[in-house]
Amino acid sequence: MAHRQHRRHLRRARVIAVLALCGTALAPTLPSSAGHGAPPPRTVSGWLPYWDQEAAYQNALRHADQLHTVSPFWYEAKSAGRVAGHTGAGSRRVIDGLHKAGIKVVPTVMERMRPGALAAVVTDKARRAQHVDALLRIVRSRSYDGIDLDYESIAPTGDAAYKKVGAGYATLVTDLCARLHALRKQCVITVSPKTRISGRVWDYRRLGAAADRLRIMAYDQHWASGSPGPLASPAWYEEILRRATAEVPAAKLEMGLPGYGWDWQVGSRDRARHVTWKEAEALRRRVGAPYRIDPVSKTPHFTYEEGGKSRTVWYQDARGTAAHLPVLRKYGVRHSVLWALGFEDPAVWRALATG
Template sequence: MITFSGVARRSRAALVTALLTAAALSTAAGAAPTSHPAPGPPARPATPTPRTVSAWLPYWDQEGAYQDALLHADQLHTVSPFWYEAVSAGRIDAHPGAGERRIIDGLHRAGTKVVPTVMETMKSGALAAILTSPARRTEHADALMRTVATRDYDGLDLDYESIAATGDATYVSVRDGFTALATDLCRRLHALGKQCVITVFPKTATTGRIWDYAALGRVADRIRIMGYNLHWSGGDPGPLADTRWYDDILTRATALVPAAKLEMGLPAYGWDWPADSTSTSATKHVTWKEAEALRAAKGAPYRFDEVSGTPYFTYDDGTESREVWYQDARGVAVHLPVLRKHGVSGTALWALDFEDPEVWPVLAGR
């Protein structure tokens, strides 16, 4: 069943922080984590470019993200509106604006597939209880299929992240339960000619609890790796991504999943930390647009960390020193050779209307 719940009443900032914090919990558990000067408008290519990019469309910036998607439809093969949340075995709630037909129809006319994301932030143990029960798994798969049937969708993207908080004693059974759910769901979606996409944490040398890449790679059409939050809101300042980190992630991923099925998730956002690790001030989420506006307002010089391949700057807010790390087109250009090295051409942008506009010609030339 699809209902509007308390999810619809959450503030944008609270939900964004909750989602990206959940994505970063795997780092705290010993695993991989999840989630320049302002340029002018990007030049439009003279001929259609390879459609190697998918992107998430945030419901809290729905119109801006939709217009951004239309502007770059020649590069976007798939848009995943961040529209649904699984809250129990038989219930999928809708975020505000979910299923807007104008957006679905407009993207389809532009030649872009619409594969909405179903996420979850269940309380500890709730997802595990669903995944380890065959009856509840079937009930949940039924609910997901009802969701995809509500509109002219081209498939579903599952972004389930509670595995990071699953205890060691139940980790294997929960992981295998998710594989069973994904196998059932993908089979059903494929029977209808629809796509099955799974979003996962990065797997690295220090990975702890994570979904089964190899098994999911056999049943899903695409596996999206959240290549961001190397440093996150709950930790010390630093880059959200790193060339060496990407190399480690893709070395392991391509050994388990065909490179053609992989999409590397690229951040179009950043974090604004207090520079003093003992500070009690909040770390703030910023999009590329917000980071650049803040940098300009503070008159802070643009800096680029050559080691990680990411921009950053520092400023004084009147009470303390702050440090902002984010991602822009220059950083993406530094990271793309790592993807090429591993034969990965797919990318997934988090998220539309967050990004440096110059990232599109960079991706077009990849």
């Protein structure tokens, strides 16, 4: 659900945000890293949104010294045998440019099938095989380095079927990864966090054994249709990583980090508005709200008035990211993945390099 809901809110102009950033003071930033030397290790991946492809692509090239993998959000599974491309999917200019910069290209396949359709695919042997073949056709269609599966409708599977569906999905991933490895391609799997109240459908142990990387979407602790609050916090990361590292080697984990936020109307059940870091900062300065860090979550937030209604914005920036990285270090997780390229505070790259 995390990635699907973001797309609905991001197909809009960002001109106001850009203008507001010009000629105004920025929020407090991180100190520069001391000294010069070898470039930082390539421990960062990033999703590349197709709806803002050129800007995200140029952003990736600017940070090629840190990026080891880019996953263009290019494909959507429609059925067992059909995987369709989004606008710009398979751009050879983007693929070749990223490869020239030394970055692997592992496109993401997402899905938004009708309820129960994906479960029917993963729990049927013949349909699973058909779907693996469809995914391999995508991998062979370009000079890709592998594939990333982001199948989020698996996550809310109900009590009666979750064990069967979870096992079926793990089998699909195991079969797919084996076929990819035979082609010397990478197998990347994106999952939601497994906590005491969420994520039980994911068989982390089997998925982690099969895949080269398991990406955890560690954001939306508070999300668009819920109550206002931080997207992530150190305590939440503790819970996520304590469980994840007990089932998956830390070297295989990529912790998903947010570069965005949500803007809620206080007391309303309406969905929050999506804001990138740039949009959130531009809004904060436009309404004259002070820059504040929540002492518990270590993330920025502010409130403002609009049309006589109170609104509150929680988002993530480089300072908040830097405050969360010690939890990753504690559990030996060196790899991270950004949702998404072009959303983030530019200073986050320095935080990732030094943190």
